[in-house]
Amino acid sequence: MNIANWLADASDRWPTNPALLHGEVLVADYVGFRASARHTARLLVQRHGIQPGDRIAIFMNNTTNYLVLLYGIWWCGGIAVPINSKLHPAEAAEIVCDAEAQLVFTEDGVRFQEGTLPSGCTELSQEAIATLISSAGNNDFLKRPLLRSSDDLAWLFYTSGTTGRSKGVMLSHGNLTAMALCYAIDVQPITQDDAILYAAPMSHGAGLYNFVFVRSGAAHVVPESCGFDPNEVLRVSAAVRNISFFAAPTMIKRLVDAAERDGLRGDGIRSVIIGGAPMYVADLDRAIEILGPRFIQIYGQGESPMTITSVPKDAINDRSRPDWNRIASSVGYAQSCIELRVLSDDWVPVAPGVRGEVMVRGATVMQGYWHNEQATNETIVNGWLRTGDIGYLDPDGLLTLTDRSKDVVISGGSNIYPREVEEILASHPSVKEVAVTGQPDSEWGEVVVAFVVVQKAAYLSEATLTKWFVDRMASFKKPKRYVFLDELPKNGYGKVAKTALRALLAPAEAAEPDIRAHADRIN
Structure with missing residues (x-):
């Protein structure tokens, strides 16, 4: 047809x-x-x-x-x-x-x-x-x-x-x-x-x-x-x-x-x-x-x-x-x-x-x-x-996305999902845009980094954002570093380009594992 x-x-x-x-x-x-x-x-x-x-x-x-x-x-x-x-x-x-x-x-x-x-x-x-x-x-x-x-x-x-x-x-x-x-x-x-x-x-x-x-x-x-x-x-x-x-x-x-x-x-x-x-x-x-x-x-x-x-x-x-x-x-x-x-x-x-x-x-x-x-x-x-x-x-069949698989931050053996960190930071009235990614770290494996765009005429410190975060979510998920930007990089479709953000922080990512190893489990 x-x-x-x-x-x-x-x-x-x-x-x-x-x-x-x-x-x-x-x-x-x-x-x-x-x-x-x-x-x-x-x-x-x-x-x-x-x-x-x-x-x-x-x-x-x-x-x-x-x-x-x-x-x-x-x-x-x-x-x-x-x-x-x-x-x-x-x-x-x-x-x-x-x-x-x-x-x-x-x-x-x-x-x-x-x-x-x-x-x-x-x-x-x-x-x-x-x-x-x-x-x-x-x-x-x-x-x-x-x-x-x-x-x-x-x-x-x-x-x-x-x-x-x-x-x-x-x-x-x-x-x-x-x-x-x-x-x-x-x-x-x-x-x-x-x-x-x-x-x-x-x-x-x-x-x-x-x-x-x-x-x-x-x-x-x-x-x-x-x-x-x-x-x-x-x-x-x-x-x-x-x-x-x-x-x-x-x-x-x-x-x-x-x-x-x-x-x-x-x-x-x-x-x-x-x-x-x-x-x-x-x-x-x-x-x-x-x-x-x-x-x-x-x-x-x-x-x-x-x-x-x-x-x-x-x-x-x-x-x-x-x-x-x-x-x-x-x-x-x-x-x-x-x-x-x-x-x-x-x-x-x-x-x-x-x-x-x-x-x-x-x-x-x-x-x-x-x-x-x-x-x-x-x-x-x-x-x-x-x-x-x-x-x-959820039990009713409602799907909630937390992240792309490549975006999950593994810090100290714990999975931290950037989306949930972004939700908390985005709720601050002085935050205009935010994106979270991981940065390689010799002690923790990775640490959470938040890239933040502040509302016009507003001022935010790292300490203020950290307090806002730990008052609402587990402390181990908090960003260890904040990077303040005038705007977040985006591709031609309006999506935040996290690859561009990661490129500022880390070397090339490791190769994907063999994804077909468990293919026989899918039917």
């Missing part, structure tokens, strides 16, 4: 529905969206010889043409390779080469230096393709999307690379279909009256959420800034109405700051889907106080895109519940197509409340890593995806 059929069907059902908006300005209805995608597919085949299974990269800022290109690629059976526009062209060229892409679309057609793209790969500007589309005739070639099976690849999703070189996650039409259906069941239902705003990069989570909105005939709004500007988000949401959007916690904090400063309440925003990382409880509490009950927490990763767990909207926003802190600090319950386990180091399921590695399997789990059999075999074991995340399940 070709996921582009969803656009064709939406066009048949809601031809005049607003489809693509640039800010508040209508660019195309669903008939126009479909026509542009179909003409793109025709040009890809007739002018550039694209065949089913060929890879076409997109290295552009958010734009309505981004969606046109995606659906044009799928319409003719191609595989889309979206690349974060914030990457350096040299980094993007590595991805284009790894994917062996035949074409790469950029804003101006001159992003890459000569010789950096693979042999036979052509760079095209979005303006050039738009011009060709506008001059295209109308015939029956590729009137409907090319037939594809559910196992055929549709999206080659390159990981953010926070722990090393990015890998190409192979997502099929079936993976994307399952992800979109889980959204409608486990996140929120969508109708033709809804709209999605692309404030985060369309190359990743924000773009992956397009499918259920297309299937429902809803509107797709790309900000005039082509990215995230909190004031613009508030303004466009109030004008367009029923807006939902994906945002990392750092983006939400900026949105809340802007709303509070201007006395706004998020009018027109239906839902903010929190992803990339769980929000600290203190930040979520403030966000609900300022913007109201508009939040949904989801947990997923590129290897199971946007689809592992979710927290129901009515639960995460109801601060009167006696168990709200437990719910707010979690990432929710397994989504409909997912089986979830938490396993010990020797891959035995652990009891509720006991930490272990989160493992999942289901219809959204990737086909593997592109041209990387070793990494695939290390990550998918007997059908189970090793997420690399550490967490625990």
